[in-house]
Amino acid sequence: MKRVVIERKILERNDSSAQRIRALLKEKNIFSLNFMSSPGAGKTTTIEQTIKALKDKHKISFIDGDLETDRDAERIKALGIDTVQINTSGACHLDANMVLKALDKVSLDCDILIIENVGNLVCPATFDVGCDKNVVILSVPEGDDKVKKYPVMFNVADVILINKIDLADFMDFDKEKVKKEIKEISPKAKVFEISAKTGYGFDDWINFLSDMVKKR
Ligand SMILES: Nc1nc2c(ncn2[C@@H]2O[C@H](COP(=O)(O)OP(=O)(O)OP(=O)(O)O)[C@@H](O)[C@H]2O)c(=O)[nH]1
Numbered sequence: 001m002k003r004v005v006i007e008r009k010i011l012e013r014n015d016s017s018a019q020r021i022r023a024l025l026k027e028k029n030i031f032s033l034n035f036m037s038s039p040g041a042g043k044t045t046t047i048e049q050t051i052k053a054l055k056d057k058h059k060i061s062f063i064d065g066d067l068e069t070d071r072d073a074e075r076i077k078a079l080g081i082d083t084v085q086i087n088t089s090g091a092c093h094l095d096a097n098m099v100l101k102a103l104d105k106v107s108l109d110c111d112i113l114i115i116e117n118v119g120n121l122v123c124p125a126t127f128d129v130g131c132d133k134n135v136v137i138l139s140v141p142e143g144d145d146k147v148k149k150y151p152v153m154f155n156v157a158d159v160i161l162i163n164k165i166d167l168a169d170f171m172d173f174d175k176e177k178v179k180k181e182i183k184e185i186s187p188k189a190k191v192f193e194i195s196a197k198t199g200y201g202f203d204d205w206i207n208f209l210s211d212m213v214k215k216r
């Protein structure tokens, strides 16, 4: 009983910080994305390719969430993007309080803010970090059974990128089953098949994203 109350308080505090983030980003007219997935599904690689496609037209800032190391942040910084690292020291997700602190450090002279959450298909789904859109990546090698096994994550997704589609022929991955289960769990989510390695599917994803940024 006590545990439930504490959890509720943690989430209430998180949500009030998420609202502050939303208000700040809206005031500055910044469109924001929160990338989530299992470890290694391709968040950083997809973000790299997305930035390469958009950086001539848009100013982009980046916040990276990781338990330890700044390896992903260094990859994005190498593209000339203003980058701030959050190390969670063991925590399995970013929360809105961490992101609010990072917003003091990252350049808000931008029109797109990209956040890479900690690689985890469970915990990050519960913590609203105040972004306009949640982008969830499911990669082919993880298997085609994940949508129903991790429904909370797929339910909070606004966009689902099915990545590593270049590996589909080597794995028993039933794309139609995945899309059918997404329709059941997250009927409003927009789904794209992509390969961050070959660039497959990026034109559609980038056009969709550009439209969302325009409408912000
Ligand atoms: N074949 C193939 N490999 C990919 C693709 N996208 C990413 N990878 C590879 O998958 C591995 C993990 O990619 P990352 O982008 O680092 O994954 P991540 O989700 O950021 O990982 P964490 O931050 O550790 O959770 C790397 O070796 C990438 O080169 C893809 O579309 N196809």
Ligand SMILES: [Mg+2]
Residues within 6 Å of the ligand: 043, 044, 045, 072, 116
């Ligand atoms: Mg990464």
